[in-house]
Amino acid sequence: MTLARKTALVTGASGSLGRAIALELARQGADLVLHAFTHRDNAEAVADEARRAGSKALVVVADMRRPKEVEAMVQAGVKAFGGIDILVNNAAVSGHESFLTMSVEEWDRVLTVNLSGMFLCSKLAAEDMVRRHRQGRIINIASRDAMTGAEFMAHVVTSKMGVLGLTRCLAHDLGEYGITVNAVAPGAFDVPTLDKWYPTLTGERIAQLTPMKRLGLAGEIGKLCAFLASDDAAFITGQVIQINGGLEMTTS
Amino acid sequence: MGTQLHGRTALVTGSSSNIGRAIALELAREGANVVIHGRSRLPEAEAVAAEARALGVGALVCLADVSDQAAVRSMIARATEHFGGVDILLNSVGMRPTQTVLDASYEDWLNVLHANLYGAFYCCQAVLPGMVKRRWGRIINMSSRNAFTGVKGRIHEGSCKAAVHGLTRALAIEFAPYGITVNSISPGSQKTQRNPNMFSDWYWTDEDRLRQMPVGRLGEPWEVGKLCVYLASEDTGFITGTIIHMTGGAWGNVGAESLLWRSNPRGQSPPREVVR
Numbered sequence: 001m002t003l004a005r006k007t008a009l010v011t012g013a014s015g016s017l018g019r020a021i022a023l024e025l026a027r028q029g030a031d032l033v034l035h036a037f038t039h040r041d042n043a044e045a046v047a048d049e050a051r052r053a054g055s056k057a058l059v060v061v062a063d064m065r066r067p068k069e070v071e072a073m074v075q076a077g078v079k080a081f082g083g084i085d086i087l088v089n090n091a092a093v094s095g096h097e098s099f100l101t102m103s104v105e106e107w108d109r110v111l112t113v114n115l116s117g118m119f120l121c122s123k124l125a126a127e128d129m130v131r132r133h134r135q136g137r138i139i140n141i142a143s144r145d146a147m148t149g150a151e152f153m154a155h156v157v158t159s160k161m162g163v164l165g166l167t168r169c170l171a172h173d174l175g176e177y178g179i180t181v182n183a184v185a186p187g188a189f190d191v192p193t194l195d196k197w198y199p200t201l202t203g204e205r206i207a208q209l210t211p212m213k214r215l216g217l218a219g220e221i222g223k224l225c226a227f228l229a230s231d232d233a234a235f236i237t238g239q240v241i242q243i244n245g246g247l248e249m250t251t252s
Numbered sequence: 253m254g255t256q257l258h259g260r261t262a263l264v265t266g267s268s269s270n271i272g273r274a275i276a277l278e279l280a281r282e283g284a285n286v287v288i289h290g291r292s293r294l295p296e297a298e299a300v301a302a303e304a305r306a307l308g309v310g311a312l313v314c315l316a317d318v319s320d321q322a323a324v325r326s327m328i329a330r331a332t333e334h335f336g337g338v339d340i341l342l343n344s345v346g347m348r349p350t351q352t353v354l355d356a357s358y359e360d361w362l363n364v365l366h367a368n369l370y371g372a373f374y375c376c377q378a379v380l381p382g383m384v385k386r387r388w389g390r391i392i393n394m395s396s397r398n399a400f401t402g403v404k405g406r407i408h409e410g411s412c413k414a415a416v417h418g419l420t421r422a423l424a425i426e427f428a429p430y431g432i433t434v435n436s437i438s439p440g441s442q443k444t445q446r447n448p449n450m451f452s453d454w455y456w457t458d459e460d461r462l463r464q465m466p467v468g469r470l471g472e473p474w475e476v477g478k479l480c481v482y483l484a485s486e487d488t489g490f491i492t493g494t495i496i497h498m499t500g501g502a503w504g505n506v507g508a509e510s511l512l513w514r515s516n517p518r519g520q521s522p523p524r525e526v527v528r
Contacts, residue, residue: 067358099426100380104321107373111365115415119361119407123353130354149421149493157422158369158415165414168402173352238402 002230004029007081009074011035011064011121012091014042016191016218017141021088024222025229026050032057033077033084035091037064056081064091064117065109074124083132086229087125089118090141092159094196099154107155114159118166122181126174135178137229140167141221142185142240147248164240171238180237182228187244190215212245253307256485258283262340263331265289265318265375268297270444271394271473272344277303278477279484284340285310287331291317291345310335318345318371319363328378338379340390340484343372343416348409356407364408369415376423380432389432390484393420397438397499413438417495424493433492435483440499442471465500 008025012018013034022032023046032050036043040061047057058080062069077084092114095106122138129136145153146160163183170181188198188206194215198206207214224243227233242248262279266272268290276286277300286304288311290297301311312334316323331338347367351360372393383389398406399414417436424434441461462468479498482488 099377099423100384102377104374107370111369111415115411116358116361116365119353119411120358123356123358126353146418149418149425151422151425154373154419154422154426158373158418161418161421162369162411162415165399165402166407166411168400168414169398169404169407169410170353170402172402172404173354173407 001029002232003086003226006030006085006229007033007077007083008086008088008229009033009035009077009084009121009125010088010090011117013046014039015090016193017186017189017221018090019046020218020222021090021225022046023049023053024219024226025086025088026053026055026057028226028230029055030086030229031055031081033073033081034059035073036061037091064113067120070117070120071124074121074128078128083134084125084128084136085134086137086139087121088139088141088225089121091117092141092143094153094156096152096199098152102155110155111159111162114156115162115166118163122166122170126170126177126179129179130177135234137233138170138174138179138181139225139228140181140183142167142183144185144187144244144247147185147242167240168238175237178234180228180234182236182238183240184221184224184228185240185242185244186216186221187242187247188215189218189221191218206247209250210245210247211249214245216243216245254282256282256481257340260339260484261285261287261331261335261337262342262484263287263289263328263338263375263379264342264344265371266345267342268293268300271439271442271476272342273300274473275342275344275477275480276300277307278474278481279340280304280307280309280311282481283309284484285312285335287312287314287327287335287338289314289316289318289327291315318374319366321374324371324374325378328375332382337382337386339383339386339388340392341375341379342392342394342480343375344394345371346394346396346409348406350405351407352405353407361408365412368409368412369419372416372419376419380427383432384427384430387431389427389430390488391420391423391432391434392480392483393417393434393436395420395436395438395495397440397497397502400438400497420495421493428492431489433483433488435491435493436495437476437479437483438495438497438499439476440465440471440497440502442473442476444473464502466502467500469500471498471500
């Protein structure tokens with residue numbers, strides 16, 4: 001129970017990765033603030049599972065594009081559990097569109113949720129951590145696309161590469177307070193949305209191309225986040241940790 | 253005077269001063285017509301345009317706020333009307349206030365994001381249809397070493413400059429079939445007018461900065477210009493989606509650690525001047 005008496009805010013906790021991360025943190029003893037936007041029911045199910053594991057859990061609905069709602073979410077977490085010790089910035093949206101026809105609204109939606117929302121959550125959580133002298137943890141979920149680029153996803157790739165820059169700058173700004181900030185860049189995972197991410201490849205084919213010969217399991221990202229959130233990872237900051245079975249080493 | 257870019261038209265955003273200015277003039281020196289862009293400083297932009305014209309190329313001055321899509325569109329329309337199209341786009345606008353995550357409000361964040369990142373989006377989207385039609389184009393995005401090492405007190409700039417390299421990667425893949433290349437440059441510490449301020453930040457003395465760079469001196473803006481000429485030339489059709497760390501030998505993604513490799517950290521490596 002390395003995270004006992006800590007509170008973790010996990011954004012995008014209604015998705016498969018968010019769920020796995022939240023439940024692993026709960027298993028390690030953390031109480032949970034679970035953020036959802038469109039799928040509150042999924043987040044409530046995660047909260048129930050966490051409660052069965054012995055954690056307290058609160059679900060908060062917020063639109064990452066509305067700063068007031070994000071502020072209210074962090075405040076709700078602070079009010080319920082006394083503060084935020086661990087922030088996992090996992091909420092993200094995606095899309096698939098030619099750059100030439102991409103509307104400003106669509107570009108703005110992706111950049112605002114994936115990058116500006118992450119800035120705001122990090123800022124608010126960091127303010128709370130600094131105020132309470134807590135050596136907090138911020139973990140940003142980036143993506144394979146940030147490392148390689150991807151076709152017809154200019155907004156997503158831009159936002160996810162921005163996440164890496166944000167991670168490093170946050171690490172600089174918050175290091176003196178003992179707060180670490182790291183990014184996790186997952187490769188191909190065995191989750192229901194896999195087809196959406198890799199429209200031209202099957203899971204079997206990706207597994208074949210991966211040195212580990214399989215897809216990742218969502219729980220493995222949870223374990224990585226739990227480690228980065230623990231006291232054992234206090235000297236790891238500003239890093240991008242790829243978890244992809246070695247897939248980025250596969251070349252044509 | 254060269255002719256490598258003869259007949260091409262280049263738009264260099266943020267070219268009324270510093271690196272942007274030097275890039276525009278080097279492109280002009282190779283025969284490209286240039287569109288000089290600034291947000292508000294007309295006399296400076298006019299002066300750069302006059303320097304370019306003295307090199308024998310056409311130069312057009314456009315003032316525009318790149319965070320305003322309509323202003324970007326009308327700038328590209330003017331450039332197209334004037335020169336027939338934009339073949340080379342340099343996204344070189346860089347707004348870089350000094351604020352940590354705790355100082356910067358959400359509005360501060362958005363202001364920088366809109367100038368540095370949304371501006372690049374608007375410019376790319378406005379020039380790409382013409383490039384696709386002509387089956388040729390060069391886009392060069394100015395990223396920053398801060399994007400790869402992180403930096404204290406430039407939360408928005410570091411994030412935007414990393415994001416802009418994401419834009420490079422994505423566009424490189426999407427537009428490669430049309431003869432369009434998209435690359436990033438990460439300039440290290442350059443000898444520019446803003447350097448006196450940049451040097452007063454709380455990490456580095458001038459000495460420290462120079463010691464990080466095996467080359468032992470600051471970069472000259474015209475050197476970035478020469479790299480842009482190369483990336484904009486006919487010879488670089490197979491270079492796309494990449495980033496060139498032009499940092500005097502300082503590791504692209506390693507900051508202070510590069511001080512540690514000096515066996516004698518207070519050792520002698522006098523700043524060297526470059527002779528052109």
